[in-house]
Amino acid sequence: MRRSPYTSIQPNETKGIVLSLALHVGVVAATYVSLPFLRKDPPEQAPIILELVTIDDITAAPPKPVPVEEPKPAPKQPEPEPVKVADIAPPQPDQMPPPPDFKIKEEPKPEPKKPAPPPQKPKPPEKKKDQWADLQSLVKDLEKKETKKQNQQQAAVPQDQAKVIAPNISDKATMTELDAIRAHIEACWRIDPGKEGIDELSAEVRVYINRDGSVQQAQIVDMGRYFADSAFRTFANSARNAVLSCGNIPFSPQRYDTFKDGIVFNFSPQGRVN
Amino acid sequence: MDPVITQGAVNAVGAANHLSAWALFMQADLVVKIVMMGLIFASLWSWAIIFDKVIRLRSLSRQAEDFEEKFWSGSSLEDLYERIGTKPREPMSAIFVAAMREWKRSAAKPGAVSNASTLAERLDRVMKISLEREMDILQRRMIFLASTGSVAPFLGLFGTVWGIMNTFTAIGATSDTSLATVAPGIAEALFATAIGLVAAIPAVIAYNKISSDLNRYAVRLENFAGEFGAILSRQLDVRSS
Numbered sequence: 278m279r280r281s282p283y284t285s286i287q288p289n290e291t292k293g294i295v296l297s298l299a300l301h302v303g304v305v306a307a308t309y310v311s312l313p314f315l316r317k318d319p320p321e322q323a324p325i326i327l328e329l330v331t332i333d334d335i336t337a338a339p340p341k342p343v344p345v346e347e348p349k350p351a352p353k354q355p356e357p358e359p360v361k362v363a364d365i366a367p368p369q370p371d372q373m374p375p376p377p378d379f380k381i382k383e384e385p386k387p388e389p390k391k392p393a394p395p396p397q398k399p400k401p402p403e404k405k406k407d408q409w410a411d412l413q414s415l416v417k418d419l420e421k422k423e424t425k426k427q428n429q430q431q432a433a434v435p436q437d438q439a440k441v442i443a444p445n446i447s448d449k450a451t452m453t454e455l456d457a458i459r460a461h462i463e464a465c466w467r468i469d470p471g472k473e474g475i476d477e478l479s480a481e482v483r484v485y486i487n488r489d490g491s492v493q494q495a496q497i498v499d500m501g502r503y504f505a506d507s508a509f510r511t512f513a514n515s516a517r518n519a520v521l522s523c524g525n526i527p528f529s530p531q532r533y534d535t536f537k538d539g540i541v542f543n544f545s546p547q548g549r550v551n
Numbered sequence: 552m553d554p555v556i557t558q559g560a561v562n563a564v565g566a567a568n569h570l571s572a573w574a575l576f577m578q579a580d581l582v583v584k585i586v587m588m589g590l591i592f593a594s595l596w597s598w599a600i601i602f603d604k605v606i607r608l609r610s611l612s613r614q615a616e617d618f619e620e621k622f623w624s625g626s627s628l629e630d631l632y633e634r635i636g637t638k639p640r641e642p643m644s645a646i647f648v649a650a651m652r653e654w655k656r657s658a659a660k661p662g663a664v665s666n667a668s669t670l671a672e673r674l675d676r677v678m679k680i681s682l683e684r685e686m687d688i689l690q691r692r693m694i695f696l697a698s699t700g701s702v703a704p705f706l707g708l709f710g711t712v713w714g715i716m717n718t719f720t721a722i723g724a725t726s727d728t729s730l731a732t733v734a735p736g737i738a739e740a741l742f743a744t745a746i747g748l749v750a751a752i753p754a755v756i757a758y759n760k761i762s763s764d765l766n767r768y769a770v771r772l773e774n775f776a777g778e779f780g781a782i783l784s785r786q787l788d789v790r791s792s
Contacts, residue, residue, distance in 0.1 A: 284639075284645055284681070284684055284685060284688065285639045285640060285641045285642050285644065285645040285685060285688075286638060286639070286640055287688065288607065288610075290599075290603050292602070292603065292606065293598075293599040293600060293601070293602035293603030293604075293606065294599040294603075296598075296599070296602040297595050297596070297598035297599035297601075297602055298595065298599075300598055300602075301591075301594065301595055301598070309573075530727075530729065530731075533731065534731060
């Protein structure tokens with residue numbers, strides 16, 4: 278710029294620009310590194326009761342096309358039979374697998390409080406009954422009678438399942454969303470319970486779902502073992518197929534964000550095969 | 552309903568879950584992005600001006616003190632003029648140099664001193680022009696601070712309105728009015744206003760402060776010019792008598 282020779286010398290102005298840049302970068306970095314207000318995780322959502330179901334409803338809930346079988350006196354004596362190669366072994370009439378154990382872990386954030394955090398389902402029936410007895414002896418008697426009757430009459434899966442779920446919800450007869458999902462997928466899982474060492478196995482499957490509840494992707498978490506261990510591979514495939522073949526997962530769209538980063542299902546027959 | 556639009560809206564809403572500043576920026580509409588970038592640039596530039604002006608004013612007032620000390624120390628003004636030469640470092644010495652130069656030129660011409668009143672007038676005019684030029688340089692870019700302070704909130708508001716329009720379009724496309732659909736779009740839209748205010752508030756405060764400081768400095772220069780003019784005209788009277 279041309280200027281009169283007697284104007285004062287102007288200091289250069291890059292200092293201000295550099296300082297300004299430093300200030301902005303500093304502020305942005307601070308918001309990312311230390312200041313929590315822009316990084317705050319979405320507020321935790323209180324558990325939403327998906328359905329109000331009575332025990333009867335749950336009993337009817339998994340509408341599995343199970344071949345109705347005649348009651349067998351002793352269905353629980355699975356001899357270690359020759360291993361099947363098929364990934365999904367269709368349930369055999371004699372050895373209908375009792376509903377397998379499901380633990381659902383929510384990856385992003387475990388629910389802060391659940392009205393009735395469902396205790397481990399996979400416990401053997403006897404144990405459960407004992408616990409139950411501690412709580413209410415009178416109800417226990419009733420329950421026992423009922424379940425015994427059921428057991429004797431049919432060993433079909435839905436009834437068995439109902440028996441397992443019943444204690445959780447007997448008070449209020451409500452079911453959390455996770456329970457609904459669990460029951461939904463449980464109904465689709467077929468395993469060969471006679472397989473050797475199957476009760477030692479458990480597989481985690483991470484499931485990504487779309488907004489409409491359809492399954493986008495189901496990944497087996499332990500891929501190393503998947504390639505190394507053929508028994509685990511078969512088992513994990515059956516678990517994955519259960520998820521993939523199960524159709525849309527029931528959940529409320531408002532809660533999609535909770536499930537967006539994937540739900541981890543833990544498939545484990547342990548304690549149920551004996 | 553156009554399925555493509557619907558799917559896009561669903562995806563946009565589905566992705567709009569992390570509300571960090573960067574995510575809010577990235578998932579914004581192009582128009583909103585441009586608005587945000589403009590506002591960020593305005594903030595950057597106005598802070599550059601603020602830093603520049605504050606640093607400059609501080610050093611100027613220090614230099615003015617130094618100069619006044621030298622000026623009133625009783626040493627010869629000729630010596631001072633020689634020392635500063637033609638490269639004054641700050642406005643006050645620039646005014647001094649401008650007046651001294653005019654004085655010396657007039658004094659060098661024989662017979663020029665005879666008309667003392669015109670010389671004094673000339674000296675005043677030279678000092679006034681020099682002062683105005685210096686103040687003009689100092690006040691440069693202050694207008695950017697003023698405009699940022701008044702325009703940035705409106706610009707941010709424009710981004711917000713645009714973003715909310717998009718949100719409502721998405722609601723219309725998906726027919727889903729759940730909070731999860733609406734909230735991210737609104738948060739993203741409000742982010743534009745937030746940036747606008749972040750740019751505007753410091754600009755307004757700094758504009759007020761810096762312009763009052765500049766005024767005070769200008770008064771100081773004027774006072775110096777007046778005093779120096781008085782000294783020179785007294786000198787003229789002494790010489791002509």
